[in-house]
Amino acid sequence: xxxxxxxxxxxxxxxxxxxxxxxxxxxxxxxxxxxxxxxxxxxxxxxxxxxxxxxxxxxxxxxxxxxxxxxxxxxxxxxxxxxxxxxxxxxxxxxxxxxxxxxxxxxxxxxxxxxxxxxxxxxxxxxxxxxxxxxxxxxxxxxxxxxxxxxxxxxxxxxxxxxxxxxxxxxxxxxxxxxxxxxxxxxxxxxxxxxxxxxxxxxxxxxxxxxxxxxxxxxxxxxxxxxxxxxxxxxxxxxxxxxxxxxxxxxxxxxxxxxxxxxxxxxxxxxxxxxxxxxxxxxxxxxxxxxxxxxxxxxxxxxxxxxxxxxxxxxxxxxxxxxxxxxxxxxxxxxxxxxxxxxxxxxxxxxxxxxxxxxxxxxxxxxxxxxxxxxxxxxxxxxxxxxxxxxxxxxxxxxxxx
Numbered sequence: 001x002x003x004x005x006x007x008x009x010x011x012x013x014x015x016x017x018x019x020x021x022x023x024x025x026x027x028x029x030x031x032x033x034x035x036x037x038x039x040x041x042x043x044x045x046x047x048x049x050x051x052x053x054x055x056x057x058x059x060x061x062x063x064x065x066x067x068x069x070x071x072x073x074x075x076x077x078x079x080x081x082x083x084x085x086x087x088x089x090x091x092x093x094x095x096x097x098x099x100x101x102x103x104x105x106x107x108x109x110x111x112x113x114x115x116x117x118x119x120x121x122x123x124x125x126x127x128x129x130x131x132x133x134x135x136x137x138x139x140x141x142x143x144x145x146x147x148x149x150x151x152x153x154x155x156x157x158x159x160x161x162x163x164x165x166x167x168x169x170x171x172x173x174x175x176x177x178x179x180x181x182x183x184x185x186x187x188x189x190x191x192x193x194x195x196x197x198x199x200x201x202x203x204x205x206x207x208x209x210x211x212x213x214x215x216x217x218x219x220x221x222x223x224x225x226x227x228x229x230x231x232x233x234x235x236x237x238x239x240x241x242x243x244x245x246x247x248x249x250x251x252x253x254x255x256x257x258x259x260x261x262x263x264x265x266x267x268x269x270x271x272x273x274x275x276x277x278x279x280x281x282x283x284x285x286x287x288x289x290x291x292x293x294x295x296x297x298x299x300x301x302x303x304x305x306x307x308x309x310x311x312x313x314x315x316x317x318x319x320x321x322x323x324x325x326x327x328x329x330x331x332x333x334x335x336x337x338x339x340x341x342x343x344x345x346x347x348x349x350x351x352x353x354x355x356x357x358x359x360x361x362x363x364x365x366x367x368x369x370x371x372x373x374x375x376x377x378x379x380x381x382x383x384x385x386x387x388x389x390x391x392x393x394x395x396x397x398x399x400x401x402x
Contacts, residue, residue: 002134004105005281006399007267007274009369010038014357016204017259021200024122024261026193028057028064032072032097032118033077035206035265038191039114040076043267043279045297048079051110053265056093056103056117057086058360063120072118073398088361089290091328092387095364098266099288100399105268106285112269114276117362120261126360133391141212144235144240144296148390153249153328156199157334158297165251166252166330167217167310170255170354172344173327177351178210185350185377189369207258207357222249223256243301255330260357264365272324281402283372286382287312288397290389299332301394305337309384310398317341320398324367326387327352336386362384363387368397375401 005199012031015023023031032055040047055069069084089096094117102113132139138147146154156166180186180205191201228234234247275279289308293301302325310316317340325336325347337347351365362386371383386396 001106002108002270004102004285004392005271005274005402006283006285006372007045007269007279007281009130009266009372010035010042010169010365011264011369012188012193012262012264014167014191014207014260014359015202016206017261019122021122021261022206023120023193026201028068028120028123028250029071029075029259031120031263032068033076033265034191034193035116036072036076036078036114039265040078040266041278046277048081049277050078050082050112050274052101052104053084053114053327054097054363055084055086056088056097056361058088058090058093059124059335060086060088060118062124062232064124068118072279079256080115081379089395090241090391091326091358092361092364092389094264094366095368095385095387095395096267096290098341098365099366102268102285102288105270108223111273114265114267116263116265116365118263118358119361121259121359122261128254144236146217146236146296147224147227148298149250149251150233150237150247151229152251152331153224153247154244154297154298154333155234156250156331157244157248158241159338160220161331161334163377165334166250166255167214169330169334170217171212171214173348173354174210175353177208177355178179178348178351181205182263185373188326189373193205199251201331205356208236212275213255217254220252223252225249237296251329251331257328257353257358258356262359262362262366263401264362264369266336266365266368276393283401285397286400290393290395293392293394295392298390298392299328299388300335301392302336302388302396305394305396306340306384306386309398313398315398320384321347322371322375322383324385325372326358326367328358330354364395
């Protein structure tokens with residue numbers, strides 16, 4: 001099997017996913033093309049040598065419809081020989097796209113490829129594409145469908161995470177993200193978004209709330225309690241997990257991932273392909289894995305995916321120096337740390353999606369780049385990036401610095 005190396009990783013800043021967000025007027029095509037163009041310019045890349053571009057996008061409709069990867073390739077002025085494909089593994093789409101690009105390289109079917117993702121949540125809201133899982137009663141009944149927020153509250157209920165526990169995690173995420181930005185830790189990988197006149201629209205994550213405290217979060221009402229009671233989802237959760245007497249609703253907008261716009265791209269290839277373009281590899285992709293997990297509780301997949309990826313790499317949790325787990329909800333990270341026996345000083349050290357936001361199709365590629373940047377800053381050798389996924393899945397990737 002051919003080794004696959006990461007040569008560069010870039011992302012846009014995350015803009016608030018509302019009509020008054022800074023990136024609302026920037027189309028998803030332009031967001032994705034901007035990330036691709038930044039890779040080309042930063043590396044003086046001969047794009048004719050790129051075999052494929054794989055982009056994650058969770059809501060491929062409207063502005064994000066058709067094959068957004070191929071259209072972004074063309075809009076970014078890449079060579080027309082570069083193909084593009086859009087993929088969807090819900091929240092892990094961006095990381096899955098990198099894994100697919102790396103898989104092409106490992107299989108010897110591509111010499112150089114780009115994986116990444118894009119999501120403009122202000123222009124194409126969540127659930128725009130519909131789907132049988134939540135809409136078809138037969139499918140929903142068979143799979144014990146409940147919304148993700150109630151799944152997060154179910155995790156908190158089953159494992160004893162209190163409102164104070166999840167709020168404390170959220171406050172720390174905000175503190176870490178603000179500290180990372182102030183220290184310039186994202187400067188090497190965040191590429192500003194410009195308008196059609198070349199003027200900067202956004203150069204810093206817009207969703208952060210560093211002023212958040214335990215007191216300010218305590219004033220927020222739980223987001224999913226009324227939904228769980230009025231639509232019967234709490235009853236479905238208890239039916240699936242009868243050991244739970246009732247759901248304690250502890251998650252709200254302040255301790256859940258933010259709705260934002262953004263894009264990211266990661267350049268991978270063989271060592272020989274990099275040498276031909278004068279590039280130095282930053283890390284090797286050691287292994288990756290995606291798994292299915294119980295779909296009703298839904299958000300416990302990251303630990304299983306991590307263990308599977310580590311086994312494929314011949315490693316254990318103790319062999320990993322640094323972890324990144326998407327902060328879909330605070331309880332997801334608390335449970336992951338408990339299962340793998342991790343201290344908080346080894347995971348999400350620069351904050352995460354609770355503070356900076358979760359642009360669905362792009363997040364996986366974003367956290368992989370964040371992980372690599374921080375490994376380099378700390379001179380660490382190994383890292384693991386992972387995400388929970390809708391309908392009960394998990395995706396993980398293990399990397400090692402060269």
